[in-house]
Amino acid sequence: xxxxxxxxxxxxxxxxxxxxxGASQFDGFASLRVVTNLISDNAFLLVTALGxxxxxxxxxxxxxxxxxxxxxxxxxxLLIGPYxxxxxxxxxxxxxxxxxxxxxxxxxxxxxxxxxFIVTLAGMFLARxxxxxxxxxxxxxxHPFYDAVAEFGLELPDGGWLGATxxxxxxxxxxMLVLTHYSRFGSYVYALGGNSQSAQLMGVxxxxxxxxxxxxxxxxxxxxxxxxxxxxxxGYALAAVGVELDAxxxxxxxxxxxxxxxGFIIGTVLGVLLMGLIQTYINFDGSLSxxxxxxxxxxxxxxxxxxxxxxSHSWQSKAGGKA
Amino acid sequence: xxSEATVLNSTHSDPLKADQLKAARQARYSPGQSAHKFSLxxxxxxxxxxxxxxxxxxxxxxxxxxxxxxxxxxxxxxILNRSAPVALLAIGMxxxxxxxxxxxxxxxxxxxxGAVCANLLLLxxxxxxxxxxxxxxxxxxxxxxxxxxxxxLGIQPIVATLVLMVAGRGVAQLLNQGQIVTFQNPDFxxxxxxxxxxxxxxxxxxxxxxxxxxxxxxRTALGLFIEAVGCNAKASRYLGIDDRGIxxxxxxxxxxxxxxxxxxxTADIQGSDANNAGLWLELDAxxxxxxxxxxxxxxxxSLPRAVIGVLIIQxxxxxxxxxxxxxxxxxxxxxxxxxxxxxxxSELFRNQLKSLLSFGKARGGKV
Numbered sequence: 001x002x003x004x005x006x007x008x009x010x011x012x013x014x015x016x017x018x019x020x021x022g023a024s025q026f027d028g029f030a031s032l033r034v035v036t037n038l039i040s041d042n043a044f045l046l047v048t049a050l051g052x053x054x055x056x057x058x059x060x061x062x063x064x065x066x067x068x069x070x071x072x073x074x075x076x077x078l079l080i081g082p083y084x085x086x087x088x089x090x091x092x093x094x095x096x097x098x099x100x101x102x103x104x105x106x107x108x109x110x111x112x113x114x115x116x117f118i119v120t121l122a123g124m125f126l127a128r129x130x131x132x133x134x135x136x137x138x139x140x141x142x143h144p145f146y147d148a149v150a151e152f153g154l155e156l157p158d159g160g161w162l163g164a165t166x167x168x169x170x171x172x173x174x175x176m177l178v179l180t181h182y183s184r185f186g187s188y189v190y191a192l193g194g195n196s197q198s199a200q201l202m203g204v205x206x207x208x209x210x211x212x213x214x215x216x217x218x219x220x221x222x223x224x225x226x227x228x229x230x231x232x233x234x235g236y237a238l239a240a241v242g243v244e245l246d247a248x249x250x251x252x253x254x255x256x257x258x259x260x261x262x263g264f265i266i267g268t269v270l271g272v273l274l275m276g277l278i279q280t281y282i283n284f285d286g287s288l289s290x291x292x293x294x295x296x297x298x299x300x301x302x303x304x305x306x307x308x309x310x311x312s313h314s315w316q317s318k319a320g321g322k323a
Numbered sequence: 324x325x326s327e328a329t330v331l332n333s334t335h336s337d338p339l340k341a342d343q344l345k346a347a348r349q350a351r352y353s354p355g356q357s358a359h360k361f362s363l364x365x366x367x368x369x370x371x372x373x374x375x376x377x378x379x380x381x382x383x384x385x386x387x388x389x390x391x392x393x394x395x396x397x398x399x400x401x402i403l404n405r406s407a408p409v410a411l412l413a414i415g416m417x418x419x420x421x422x423x424x425x426x427x428x429x430x431x432x433x434x435x436x437g438a439v440c441a442n443l444l445l446l447x448x449x450x451x452x453x454x455x456x457x458x459x460x461x462x463x464x465x466x467x468x469x470x471x472x473x474x475x476l477g478i479q480p481i482v483a484t485l486v487l488m489v490a491g492r493g494v495a496q497l498l499n500q501g502q503i504v505t506f507q508n509p510d511f512x513x514x515x516x517x518x519x520x521x522x523x524x525x526x527x528x529x530x531x532x533x534x535x536x537x538x539x540x541x542r543t544a545l546g547l548f549i550e551a552v553g554c555n556a557k558a559s560r561y562l563g564i565d566d567r568g569i570x571x572x573x574x575x576x577x578x579x580x581x582x583x584x585x586x587x588x589t590a591d592i593q594g595s596d597a598n599n600a601g602l603w604l605e606l607d608a609x610x611x612x613x614x615x616x617x618x619x620x621x622x623x624x625s626l627p628r629a630v631i632g633v634l635i636i637q638x639x640x641x642x643x644x645x646x647x648x649x650x651x652x653x654x655x656x657x658x659x660x661x662x663x664x665x666x667x668x669s670e671l672f673r674n675q676l677k678s679l680l681s682f683g684k685a686r687g688g689k690v
Contacts, residue, residue, distance in 0.1 A: 061481065112669040115619045117425070117481070121606060122661040129655030136651050249489060258482050291496035291597075298490020305478050305486070 004262070007255030007308060011270040014300075018277040026284045032160030034280060039162070042276040043169040044069065044224040044231065045246055046269065049254075050176045051220030052247040053268045057180070058213050059193040059260025060116035064105065064123035065221035066243035068098055070236065071131040072225030077139035077235025087145045095222055101127070102218025106211035120214075124244070131237035138236035141229060149230060165227045172223070177265045189213060193260025249297055250275055253304050274300070342618070342670075363616055366667070367631045370614075374638045381645050394518035398641065400526075406637040407525030408433070408584040408601070410630050412608035413615075414529075414536055415577030417629040420612050422553045422573050423621030424473055424480035429581040429608060431491025432465045433601030436585035438498040441595035444506040451510050459582045465491065466578020470571035488605070495597035505594035515590030525587045529630070532583060536576070537626055546624075549573060553621030611636055614664050 023030035039046075048065050055062045072094050079090035105123045109116050153163040162170075180186040188209040191199040200206050224243075229235055254271030256263025278296055282288045378385045378398070388397040412429050419426045436458045443449045443457060465487060472483035517524045540546030548569050551559040556566045584604070589595050609619075611632035617624055639660060643653050666672045 108665075112666065112671050114665055114669055118609075118613060118619055118661075118665060121609070122658050122665060125654050125658035125661065129651075129653070129658050132651045133655055245485065245489060248485065252482060252485075258479050289496070289501055291493040291501065294493030295490050295497065298486050298493065301482070301489060302472075302486045305472075305482055306476060309476055309478060 006311060007304065008264055008267050008270070010307065011254055011267060011274060011304075015270055015274050015277060018274060018281060022277070022281045022284060029280075029284055032156050032158035036156065036160040036162055036166065038273060038276045038280060039166045039169065040231075042272050043165050044228040044240070045243060045250065045275075046169055046272045047172055047224040047227060048221050048243055049247040049250045049268045049272050050172060050265065051217035052244075053251050053254070053256055053263060053265055054176070054180065054189060054213055055116075055217045056248070056251050056256055056258060057193045057260055057263050058189045058210065059196065060109065060210075060213070061120065061248070061258075062102075062105075062123075062214065062217045062221075063117065063120040063244050064101075064127055065217065065224075065247060066240045067124045067127035067131065068101065068218050068221035069225035069228055069240040069243060070238065071127045072098060072222035073229045073232075073235035073239055074131045074135050074139060074237050075235070076226055076229050077141050078135060080141055080143050081139055087143055091226055094226070095219055098218045098222030099215040102215040103211050105218070106214030109214070110207045110210040128237070135235075135237060138234050140234045142233075146230065146233065165230050168223075168227065172220070173265065173269055180265050185209065185212065190261055193262070195261075246275065249301055253297075253300055255304065255308070257308060342622075363625070364628065364631075367615055367628055367635065371631060371635050371638065374635060374642055378638070378642050378645055381642070381647075385645070390521070393521070394523070395521045398645075400523065402634065402637050402641055403526045404523040406630075406633045407523075407529050408588050409604055409607045409611060409636070410529045410633045411532055411580045411584040411587070412577075412601075412604055413611040413629040413633050414532055414626050415573075415580030416605075416608040417612050417615070417617060417624040417626055418536075418540075418549055418573040419480070419577050420553075420609070420617050420619060421549050421621055421624035422570050423556070423619075424570065424573070425484065425609065425619070426469060426574065426577045427481065427484040427605050428465065428469060428487035428491055429577060429584070430601035430603060430605045431488050431495065432462055432578055432581035433585035433588060433604065434495035434595075434597050435465065435491055435498070436462050436582040437589035437595040437600045438495040438504065438597055440511070440586055440589050441504040441506055442498055444508050444511055445504060451508075454511065455586065458586055459579055462578040462580075462582020462585065463575055464578070465581070466575040467571070469578065470574030473574060474567040474570035492597060495595075495600070499595055499597045501597075503594055503596045507593070511590050512593050513590070515587050515592070525591075528583060528587065532580065533626055533630060540626070545569075545572070550623055553623070607633075607636060610661060613668075614661075616668075618668070 019030070022034075028034070048069065052062060052065060075094050075097075076087070076090050079085040079093070080087050101123070105119050108114050108119045149164045153161055154167065155161060180189065188199070188204045191202065191204045192206060192209055192213075196206060225235075225240070228240065232239070250271035251263070251268050252258060252271070253274060254263070254267030254269070256267055275293075275297060278293050282290065282293050375385075382398070385398050388395050388399065390396075412433075415429065416426060439461045440454055440458045443454045449457075469484050469487060472478045472486070473480050476483075514524055514528070519527050540549070548559070548564050549572075551562070551564055552566045552569045556570075560566045581601075585601060588600050612624075612629045613619065613632070614635055615625060615628035615630075615632035617629070636657070639657065640653055643656060644650065
């Protein structure tokens, strides 16, 4: 039991250590403002990583999320700007479209037995291609609704401010927590990641689960794109390049096994927070260059993968086969 | 007996492995020369020929070659020259994919090796062969890191190489101190933009790499071992193949190929840009290998077909330019072509297509 939770505790300890290191070195680091900024700056990554967790738990991978973020941002900006739609109507159209896109990838993976890696790679090119086709330039968003949302939020003491997008992100985390750990769909996902053949034999609706899984990942990515558009007040086809890798890294640092079947939503949240804290620390320091964050994240990735390997060594031997 | 039994057992428990078994048999009986060699080459070559045909229809001058200043110029030479870095990556990637792995780090390795070259050349007191040698060694070292993680630590290839993909670009930026490092060295620049016997030097480098690798893999048992490990690592271990050593070797070779690609890219722009050198080229290389007919599950590879895959991708982007379509269509068309190629590789889809065709025929016959 403790073994299962160990990676989670280590990530948690690292988050605390990172925060402690920042707080001891810089004035103003240990404030609610820093914490709430951490959430709002990483909101879109966190929402993307939630969907990625689900996909990785099932033993798959979704490389298309970064492009879906860009595409939904561009679509929102265009629908609200030139087409004069109300933002809520635009979102109501974009989210189902994203779900259909994800379901399509899921169907290809399920029915044609294609590899998730290459199918979602094609999806990545497709979404990015459609986004650049629709608009190559950054489209600015100006709408009273966006201003209203920007002003809405919870004022906290100590300079903290939880904006509407942060609140939405927290709500989505709670929703995914329940969906993954306390729902039938969640247990299907774990079963699929553990062993898809056994899952099939046990009566898990493998096809439905796979398709739903990729649909929800794309839908969460589209939500992240909308959150990103609130953050930047624009939609840009070349935005969020490489976010899929950040999301995968956060999921792995959060202790989820890439082979599927083992991991926690809360681990992903901690993984995103840790990556955000490293960036915040570098910003506070000022003398450290940005490339250190990449190197540190790479080292952390290696550390967690090696740790997982060590922990799972005893029961890994029976899996065998191809690495 | 033991090997056959193991292979059969694994087939029995997993019907999806039937293809792999077939590949294993072919590899066993005729290394590197499968029974359907002709048809395997047919589809990629037909695709390439069709693309070239479209180009000629769009631009009658497409096949024209001019001799100027001791080298050939023309759209075809352009395609060859531009494909060189990805072709080198694809050669290494073929081997990695043949073992059932994947190497996401090659783009970052290109950036690191480019940074090494640029900084050494800037120091000035390093000889030309030493710079090249150190860059290749750096690439091999990166490959060693990947290979060690995959084979001896048993980490999933996607994750193991993701580490270097993320950290590698950081290392390259660290070497360059965040700047774009430029240098003046005509000898080195010739590797990217020079020519030899009428053809650009990068094209010669690709041909040389292809020749050496092909000899190494098909004239020794190494290629067969790689395919065996890709089919079933466990079974090949029982056969006495050092599966871990083989995996380590393929990542080493991929690192070396990435180093060469990085050298060409750096020499071409006479500078090292840690942010953009080789960015996303790993995806192009993987794509080329898949278009060349290799399965990502491993078990077979063909270097010439991977290079044809690269030429298809490069010709496709040239076609889009020649056709006058704005370059923003580039990604979309690429995505659709990948999807088409993927679907054609799926047996179910081929069967559906066949039944659709025969249905049409039957109806046609009745009428």
